[in-house]
Amino acid sequence: MSPALAAAATASAGSRGEQTLRERLRGWFSVVGVLLVLVVALAAVAYSQQVQRQEIVTRDLFDAITETDTAYIALIDAETGLRGFALTGERRFLDPYEAASERPIGFVDIARDVARVREDPGTTAAAQRAQDLAQAWYDDYAAPLVAQIEARGPESVKDAQVVQGRARFDEVRAAAVAFVDELRGLRADVADELTTWTRLATLVVPVLVGTIVVLGVGTWIALRRWVIEPLEVVGADARAVASGDLLHPVTVRGPGEVATLAADVEQMRTTLVDEMGRTRDAQREVELAHAQLATQAEELRRSNRDLEQFAYVASHDLQEPLRKVASFTQLLQKRYGGKLDERADQYIEFAVDGAKRMQRLIQDLLGFSRVGRVGKELTEVDLTTALAEAVEQQSEAITDAGAVVTHDPLPVVVGEEPLLVQLFANLVANSVKFRHPGRPARVHVYARETDEGWELACEDDGIGIDPPYAERVFVIFQRLHAKDVYEGTGIGLALCKKIVEFHGGRIWIDQPASGIGTRVCWTLPHNRPGELVETAPPDSAQSAAPAADET
Template sequence: MIPTEEDGYSRVRPRAVALAGRPDGWTTRRWLVAGACAALVVLAALAVTGGWVFARSTQISNRLVDQSTPALVASVQLEQSLTDQETGVRGYGLTGQPSFLDPYTSGLAQEKDSTVRLRTLLAHDKPGLADLGRLLDSARTWQQDFAVPVAAEPGGAPIKLATARADRGKREFDTVRAASDHLQLTLQNARDHARSDLQGARDFRDVIFSVIALVIVAMTGLVFAGLRRGVTLPLGRLSDDVRKVAEGHFDHRVSASGPADLRSLAQDVESMRERLVAELAFSDTARGQLDEQATDLRRSNAELEQFAYVASHDLQEPLRKVASFCQLLQRRYGDQLDDRAGQYIEYAVDGANRMQTLINDLLAFSRVGRLHSDTSTVDLEQLFARTVDALSLTVEEAGAEVTHDPLPVVTGDGTQLGMLLQNLVSNAIKFRSPERPARVHVSVERQDALWSFAVADNGIGIAPEFAEKVFVIFQRLHTRDAYPGNGIGLALCKKIVEFHGGSITIDPDHSPGTRFTFTLPGPAAAPSSDAATAAATIADREADAATGAAEAVTR
């Protein structure tokens, strides 16, 4: 028996217990979530800062491109338009030719366009608007006092009004030039300031992006360092400890480190290691007991072998003497004995014969898988033919018809398989129905790596409630007077089938009669022709040897 706790071998319980519920401390997931949230906050702040820098750079760039520079260009165009007017009026005044007024006329149109554009561009620039207003006021004064009156005079000769107002016109236009220069200077300063702001924004952007890059690199380093310290190193230590235990160092303790869930995992592994140590200690104790029991079992088997030898030789000799001397007693003193004494002698002879038959059956049953255990390829077609030939007298007396499907080649012991077929066929004939001729059919079909056989008859059948009982040794469903035998045949069949790795059952749906189904393995490989011939020769010899043994079992 295997030692149990009831036998005094109590198992050692591990002292470490798996953590239940929530782990104590921050878990890896919590650390990762906190780190990810902190990283997201930092990245969001950096993204907002970078966005602000981009927005500021864009704003300054747009102001420089869309406002400062176009305003300066428009102021130059406005100055050019006023210069064209002054040139045209002065030329007209000196010559009186109307063609000199063309620059004046185009200058007025260009002045209007430039003024409208400047007012639009300087809508939010109060100093620029003030300078523009002073310039326009000066230009309007010059135009009203000099340009418009001179241009209104008829041509053809030099304009006297131009000569008379030349000094005044020059002073007023110098005022216009000064106002224009002041406006351009104001716009130039605004553009330079915008350029300076843009350069400052670019420098600030570069600094911010450098800081962002440094922060990302630092965060990456922190992530790798944190993962290494909090996850990789604890997992590496745990793996090393588990590997040492797996290599057979069961006394090596598994250390716990790192976040709470990894510590919990390490404690669970340590608990499992201690449980394994306890189980191994118990197994060693059980193995020692099993070794002792195996020794006792080998000694018991040896004694059983000796008993089988005694049963096959020494026990049968007294039985033969009892039967022989009882028969001699009956023949020699039969005239001196009454009928009751003769009946008693017959009982004694019959009991001795049945005892001898029973001993032979038990010997045959015990030899299955012990004496004949050599497996080879067996041609069941030939083996069945020899089996039916050995039962030919019984078949002829019963008037039975025995048929079969083409039978395959299987792997097994030829002697035992011959006993199996002979027992099943002889039982089918023995338990035939008196109401109809006996019909026995052996069928077979392939089931993956196994062959499924069926031996069906039309006899008296077996009730479903006895389907398992008939395979128990010495279990009989009828009296010896009705059907002779010792109740060991089907038990022998079951032992032979199970020895070959199959199973045997009774088909409950078959009617009338009984249908036994059993499975046998197919051959491992197809034998060559020489090997097949040799196997057939061996099978012939084994079948001949099985015939005598099977006849003893089925009596």
């Protein structure tokens, strides 16, 4: 429409008392604008209340409940430690009690933090009661009982005192649980409010969408002639390009904005054509590199299989001639020992000792090469039973060293039972072998459950391993001590690592909390029967059990 015709049409409409298009659009957009402002304001209020209550539920009250549970668990640990001290008189049982008594109970502080975001008299009162009862238990019962035991021994504790302590702690326990219940109830109330505001916010969305739809319908007719039709032309060209005809040009026509858009689409098409060419070239390079990588990976797997097979065959075939050497050197020592000069006896002893050490080395190497190759059925293995069998295997060394092996409750896992027994045997033997010369060895095995599975540890009070060598000890044939100081082949911990990795875990050296000795930690996954897959088909040979030693 020309300006003259538009002016004439406007004048004609004005003479009939009708609104012009601009006036109607202005009035229409004014009404829609007011509606949008109201709806957006309502949505802002709803979302603000929703976010506020969500923060209270997910952050403030959640943190409060978590801190309360932590304080409650500390109280239980303190009471358990106190009972252990009362029964045995051993100071180590007081560690949880002393740790808990050195820090504030914290129930009132937690309630005060909660009151900053949500005032609730019941929660404050429950917190005050729980803290008062807990403090009274510390001051009126626990502390006097500790002083009594330290002064007169655990036999001075009367049954009445034990009953009184249990009753008083039951009151503390009930008060703490009541405080937690108050927090959970408050959290449930706020969660209900959160649900209400969420529903309101959900209702606002359709209203907002409806308003936008009405605005779109109202503007559709006015904009079609100047915008929609030219855009349909541009859209048809763009669809042709999108369908795969990248050489189809995009026609530049229509009003300034539409023409600019068409020019931009055309520029995008030409850029896309160039990028597609470069992408095809890059894809060919990636496919070539992938093929090369796959070939190299296959060569590496084949090489590893060949190396494992070589280690197995070499270790197996070397045993027979070495057995003869060892037998005849022992016969020489038996028949001619003491009949020749002292140097000849020494040479024979060197030969016998070297043959024995070579036999142990070959047996260990053979066992190392068989892990993952000689597969047995994967079953549920009770680690307590596996540890007992390993301790039985090492009973002679344990008895000679005067060592004590203890353990906490151990889980049931899925794996190869002989390998897990060998793992425990190697670790226990290492702890006994590398004991401190001034005291009998104490070895303790325990486990804890994590998100990834089970984390186990074998902790001793021996000579320890310096942190710089914590990784080196798992390398095959690596030794930290001369063989005349501590015998061994340097395969034991390397075998432990291979067994753990075969079961899908990892192993590392950690420093005990006391700073004395060594703690070997390893993980085993949460598997069930059928979830583990053997990495190699079973071999006809029987699995070897190499002697445990430090690497």
